[in-house]
Amino acid sequence: METLYRYNLPENLIAKKPASPRDSSRLLIYEVAKDKITIDIFKNIAKYLPKNSALVMNESKVLPVRLKCYQAGNEDLELLVLLGECDKYILKGIVSRRLHNGDEIFIAPDLKLKVLDASYKVYKFEANFPMKDLEKILKRYGTTPIPKYIEHENLSEDFLRKKYQTVFAKNPGSAAAPTASLHFTPRVFKSLERAGIEHNFVTLHVGLGTFAPVLPEHRESGKFYEETYEIPSSTLKNIEGKNVVAVGTTVVRTLETYGKTRVPAGKSDLFIQQYFKFRMVDTLITNFHLPGSSLMMLVEAFLHSKGSKRHLKEIYEFAISEKFRFYSFGDSMLILP
Numbered sequence: 001m002e003t004l005y006r007y008n009l010p011e012n013l014i015a016k017k018p019a020s021p022r023d024s025s026r027l028l029i030y031e032v033a034k035d036k037i038t039i040d041i042f043k044n045i046a047k048y049l050p051k052n053s054a055l056v057m058n059e060s061k062v063l064p065v066r067l068k069c070y071q072a073g074n075e076d077l078e079l080l081v082l083l084g085e086c087d088k089y090i091l092k093g094i095v096s097r098r099l100h101n102g103d104e105i106f107i108a109p110d111l112k113l114k115v116l117d118a119s120y121k122v123y124k125f126e127a128n129f130p131m132k133d134l135e136k137i138l139k140r141y142g143t144t145p146i147p148k149y150i151e152h153e154n155l156s157e158d159f160l161r162k163k164y165q166t167v168f169a170k171n172p173g174s175a176a177a178p179t180a181s182l183h184f185t186p187r188v189f190k191s192l193e194r195a196g197i198e199h200n201f202v203t204l205h206v207g208l209g210t211f212a213p214v215l216p217e218h219r220e221s222g223k224f225y226e227e228t229y230e231i232p233s234s235t236l237k238n239i240e241g242k243n244v245v246a247v248g249t250t251v252v253r254t255l256e257t258y259g260k261t262r263v264p265a266g267k268s269d270l271f272i273q274q275y276f277k278f279r280m281v282d283t284l285i286t287n288f289h290l291p292g293s294s295l296m297m298l299v300e301a302f303l304h305s306k307g308s309k310r311h312l313k314e315i316y317e318f319a320i321s322e323k324f325r326f327y328s329f330g331d332s333m334l335i336l337p
Contacts, residue, residue: 005292007316015330016153018163023185026331028319032306042183046191054242055199058178058250061169064142069105084173084205084228091125107141145175147328173205179287179328180248200235204250214294224271229254231264245283249295255280272298278305284335288326306337
């Protein structure tokens with residue numbers, strides 16, 4: 001891991017639970033042009049955004065896609081279903097231990113999956129049930145795919161299905177929440193409306209392209225794992241000529257994929273790192289990310305593109321000194337040009 005993306009985080013600053021209410025989380029505002037840091041509360045974010053801003057948010061919905069499965073004569077295993085990558089014939093996911101082509105695993109005695117292709121990190125399965133029933137099966141047998149660092153916090157499944165979800169989630173398909181949007185509440189939307197700031201939506205179903213480890217080949221190729229995205233024509237129309245505020249890294253990847261390809265829907269394998277040319281996004285709202293993650297690299301690239309005098313690591317070290325809470329349920333940061 002490069003020094004630029006490594007930092008030491010005290011255990012007590014890993015957020016194990018969300019702020020209550022959501023918009024009471026802390027907000028670090030970094031104005032690049034002034035090299036100025038301000039600290040506030042997220043509910044006040046509207047007062048820091050330029051008047052001609054248009055927010056763009058990811059309305060993908062997290063489903064309980066983590067399944068405990070078993071294999072006859074073998075130990076149990078875990079399957080993380082990448083719902084956004086499934087189709088009406090094939091289920092795709094990653095498993096907790098090695099399987100081989102032809103192996104069969106069971107979700108329940110009458111629900112079976114057969115491995116069709118185990119040659120890649122993302123396995124392909126054939127199901128013995130109609131794929132149109134998959135969402136219903138996940139809701140019955142699955143659990144919310146929370147990050148490993150909060151797995152032992154005894155948070156109930158009912159709690160997680162409500163709290164590890166944005167208030168506007170709509171399109172099912174994500175294996176993790178677009179966490180920068182977890183801070184938004186009806187109260188925040190009302191304050192944005194009073195300030196004349198619009199919000200718009202895209203969909204990117206969060207999968208490996210958001211949370212997988214970065215490998216050397218990703219850095220070399222500029223490509224990452226594919227995720228399905230869609231940008232409504234109304235969003236593209238509404239943000240034209242505006243200060244585009246991306247709420248989260250998934251929105252950045254969605255908009256910048258469009259900026260590069262001019263294709264409003266499809267698969268994004270975009271890996272954003274230093275020296276990337278940003279075409280769409282002017283301002284960024286984001287959380288504090290894991291060391292060495294693709295998300296941290298994306299935010300560093302964004303800072304560099306705006307001429308920042310500071311590296312992201314320096315801002316993180318300031319946030320740590322001010323006791324900000326990190327990761328999925330943690331506090332947030334607004335980066336202004």
